Amino acid sequence: MSKITTVFAALLLTFLAQSAYGQKEYKKKIETLKVQKEKIAEQEKEALKLEVQAINERLNNRAITLEEAQRLKEEAAVKRAKNIEERVAIVENQISLLERNEGKTLILLEADTLANDQVRVGLNIDGRPVFNIFSDQWRRNIKYDRRTYSDFVFAIGLNNALIDGQSLDESPYKIGGSRFFEMGWQWRTRVFKNTNFMRFNYGVSFQFNGLKPDDNQYFVQNGNQTELQEFDVELDKSKFRMDNLVFPVHIEFGPSKYHEHKNKFRYSLDNQFRLGLGGYAGFNLGTRQKLKYQRDGERVKDKLKRDYNTSNLIYGLSAYAGFEGVLLYVKYDLNPIFKDAVVEQRNISLGLRFDL
Structure with missing residues (x-):
């Protein structure tokens, strides 16, 4: 037990000695810095005196005029005063850092x-x-000419369907209740070397197109046909959604600001008008329907994931226009929503797109 106590005491004394030594060392550094601080003004004043002597010699040798000599002396005085101010600040910061962190x-x-x-x-x-x-x-490494940029993109807005032989006013889907959401990633590449007026935009996006049938209707799959039918009880909610993976491609037009720096130049779209025309193609990932209603006093929620005869291949046209990263966005599916339908329907969306 006495040996353990002796070892512990020795370790404790060693630690205290190291701590005391460290305290002494950093305080010594602080004292040295304070002495340096006091000498800064003397050094700069002595340097100013030598500069003034050199200017006077040039004046006496008629290498410069009296006005030039006066200007050079004033510039030297300003420089030395600035040196004193900044050097003192540096030393004071070093002292403060050491004191604060011991x-x-x-x-x-x-x-x-x-x-x-x-x-x-x-x-x-x-x-x-x-x-x-x-x-x-x-x-x-900073690239001198960066021609390609990338952005996270998301869009949200109203969704509906254009049906052969019917106007949008006659749509069986709720105008305000049917919505779409899109998110993805895009790349934007400058087409020409010396102008940014035309850009080639391409990327990948997930589209979620929703339709809410009106008049208490829901979708029913009968063989190779999918049609709307009235539900046997009052529906609290009827929502049909198609999830797609698409690859959009657009040609974008619009002005940009040119900024040139020492080691790079860039084209900026800040506060600039943008117009994009193009389309998309991809695949249907899944289709589902959600129904909410009450039966015999109990709340029922049905989530139905089926094929519903929706098209497997998705392709369409899209366009956007706006300023900087806030754009009005429209897209229209050229493929019908349902395959082999007696009356074809095509999805159409209108909303806002944000390039972040």
């Missing part, structure tokens, strides 16, 4: 000497690194 500071180590553009961050205690973190993601 000498334990995070620093960048050898940031300019690591291979592969890496940066290493480490914890430095009393001048010795405790741990290091390496990263090669902090520095990236």
Whole structure:
């Protein structure tokens, strides 16, 4: 037991000695920085005196005029005053950092000497690194001419169907209740080298097209025909939804702002008008119907996932227009909603699209 106590006491004394040494070291650094701070003004004033002497020599040798000499002296005085202000601020920040962290500071180590553009961050205690973190993601090569950009896209709005021989006013689907939602990812590539007026947009999107039948109706599949029928009790909700995976392609037109920098140039669409014309093609992922009603005093919710004779291949036309990332969006399926239908129906959507 006495041996354990002795070892523990020795370790404790070692720790306290290290702690005291660390306290002494960082306080010594602070005192050194304070002395440096006091000498900054003297150094800059001495440097200003030498500059003024050199200017006077040039004036005496008639290398410059009196007006030029006066201007150079004023510029030198302003420069030295600024040097004093900034150098003092740097030293004061170093002192504040050491005092606040009691000498334990995070620093960048050898940031300019690591291979592969890496940066290493480490914890430095009393001048010795405790741990290091390496990263090669902090520095990236900037591409001088970036022709392709990408955006997350989502759209939302009203959905319905155009039926052969009927107007939209005669649609059996609720105008306000039938909606669509679309989300996906698009790439936008500049077509020409020296102008951004035309862009080629392409991507992938999920479409969710919903129809809400009116007049207490729902969809019934009878063999190869799908038709609306009246439900035998009052429906609280009747919703039919088609989920599609499509690949949109558009040609986009519109002005853009040209910005040139030292190591790059860019075309910006900020606050610029955009017009896109194109279409899409893809596949139907699934079709489902949701019914809510009450029967014998009990609430019933039916979720029916079936084929409903919907088209497997999806293709259509689409267009959008607007400013920057907020656009009016319309799309129209060229394929019929139901295969081999006696009366063909085609999905149509109108809403807002957001390019983020």
